[in-house]
Amino acid sequence: MKHKVINTLIFILFAYILSTGAVYFSSQKDIAQWEADTLALAENKAGLRQANNFYVFTKNKTYYTVSGENDEGQAIYFTYSPDDDQTYTANVDELVNxxxxxxxxxxxxxxxxxxxxxxxxxxxxxxxxxxxxxxxxxxxxxxxxxxxxxxxxxxxxx
CATH class of the missing domain: 3.10.450.40 (Nuclear Transport Factor 2; Chain: A,)
Known part of the structure; x- marks a missing residue:
């Protein structure tokens, strides 16, 4: 009887761990795709060659921003809005970090x-x-x- 209860509890715990892991990794897949898309745009439009951080900002519209260094060695923020397909670039030195x-x-x-x-x-x-x-x-x-x-x-x- 004890073994049945213990085995059942182990099975429930194992199923719980698998399901929460699946939910977590599924949710991270979207963020990874947004980051990859923004990095590709930043490389093409702003000459980004090294990325440091990725930010998601959502208020009235959604904005994806990557900070990094461009081809000229300048630290920049490159921002993309998928809502209206707009891009923005600014020098890090000119803004609050x-x-x-x-x-x-x-x-x-x-x-x-x-x-x-x-x-x-x-x-x-x-x-x-x-x-x-x-x-x-x-x-x-x-x-x-x-x-x-x-x-x-x-x-x-x-």
Missing amino acids: EDNALALTRNDLGNVQVKTANIGIENGEYVWEVSFRDENGYLGYHYIDASDAQWYETINNL
């Missing part, structure tokens, strides 16, 4: 747990979207204009 966006959010909001930052386009300008958890455990987003490091918008209590 990811670490600064995270630090600005900590400074602006005080007692929050900063999670991640994604860069995208809002009203034709580069914007950092920094996700955070407040002291009550609610998720929020803090938006910073990447060109001048100014607060853009904060969405709380999600």
Whole structure:
């Protein structure tokens, strides 16, 4: 009797691990495809030769951004919007970087747990979207204009 229960529990645990693994890898497949497509566009349109980071920004539209170095050795952000097939390029040196966006959010909001930052386009300008958890455990987003490091918008209590 004990062996049947133990074997049944082992089978249930094994099935659970397999199914959650399948869901996880299935969800990552889309992100990997978006990144590959954006990298190919960046190589063709902006001469990207080395990629560093990939960001997904979704607010009013979806934007995929890759940071890296172009053929001229300049650090750039290349952004693609699949919603309207637009591309954007900016020099990293001319914008707030990811670490600064995270630090600005900590400074602006005080007692929050900063999670991640994604860069995208809002009203034709580069914007950092920094996700955070407040002291009550609610998720929020803090938006910073990447060109001048100014607060853009904060969405709380999600």
